[in-house]
Amino acid sequence: MISKINSSIVLVFLFIITPVGSIFSQEEITKQELEEHIQFLANDSLKGRFPGTVENKMVVDYIKKDFTSNGIFSQFQEFTARLKADNSEVKTCNVIGFIEGNDPILKNEIIILGAHYDHLGVREGSIYNGADDNASGTAALLEIAEKVKANQKLLKRSILFIAFGAEEQGLLGSSYFVNHPTVALDSVKLMINMDMVGHLNEQNHVYMGGAGTFPGGMQLMDSLGMPNHVKPIVHAGSVAGSDHVSFYDKGISVLGIHTGGHDHYHKPTDDIENLNLAGEVKVANYIYNALMAIANSKREMKFIPQDD
Incomplete structure (x- = not known):
């Protein structure tokens, strides 16, 4: 385990040079790798992953290198972000990975798995590391992508993995x-x-919202709970609060998944010590199995709007 530090930038560069993954994608999502990803992403030396900073760019490089190390085609999508605090503009990126499906027709249909990697930076001398928000989601994205790549032969549909900036x-x-x-x-x-x-x-x-935005979504997400040792709280609508909203507004089916609010939300205490890493393994496997159930099937996928 890599212990948390306050200032050693050397550790950050070591993480960037040597991502957790390797050219041989693993078939298991492990607590160790989730922990190592989050130790990097939520380290004090990254100063809260604020858009436009050197530290934010280090995260972008880390994510892309992890995709590449697992044999996943990846690219940057640079854009200009207008900051809430002072209305200034900075450059930041989405990081995109792609795994193609195998069905000659269905491979042209795409499922997106996403998570934002940015957080709040430094405020009044306190570092907002955002271990749960959203180093946890970014770590799950990397681990699930690795497992999908190891099982690429099973895919009918194609999958885009997107680490979003400036959420x-x-x-x-x-x-x-x-x-x-x-x-x-x-x-x-x-x-x-x-x-x-x-x-x-x-x-x-x-917890999840949007399960009613595609056919059979409610039933699918509920049925996968017991085999993955979780209890889904499934809502047909309740589409709000994070990056899936941008897709829903374009008439695309969505699922927004989280494990609930807590006292560390948007506070400097959102650190890795307060996470349930063994629990995140369960959540990541649940999401992986939902992703594969859809990507590996010929089920009809169409957008169903919801009232709430």
Whole structure:
């Protein structure tokens, strides 16, 4: 385990040079790798992953290197983010990975799995590390992508993995993507978003909105609970609060998944010590199995709008 430090930039560069993954993608999502990703992403030396900073760029490089090390085609999507605090503009990125499906027809249909990697930076001398918000989601994105790559032969549909920038500034990364898509937007059949998935409670509750936006979504997400040792709290609508909203507003089916609010939300105490890492393994496997159930099937995927 890599212990948390306050100032050693050397450790940050070591992480960037040597991502957790390797050219041999693993078939298991492990607590160790989730922990190592979050130790990097939520380290004090990254100063809260604020858009436009050197530290934010280090995170972008780390994510892309991890995709590449696992044999996943990846690219940067640079955009300009207008900051809430002073209305200034900075450059930041979405990081996109792509795994192609195998069915000659269905591979042209795309499922997106996303998570934002930015956080709040430094405020009044305190570092907001955002271990749950959203280092947890970014770590899950990397681990799930690695497992999907190891099982690519099973895929019918193709999958885009997107680490969004500047979510905390107003869903800017996802908004930029849907307005400047790297694939035909009408080919995107579902967007699954992970934002704060590191605080699984004692009841193993996994919360989600949008399950009613595609056929059979409610039943699918409920049925996968018991085999993955979680208890889904499934809502047909309740589409709000994070990057999946940008896709829903474009008429794309979505799932927004999280493990609930807590006292550390948007506070300097949102550190790795307060996460349930063993619980995040369960959540990541639940999401992986939902993703694969959709990507590996010929089920009809169409958008169903919801009232709430």
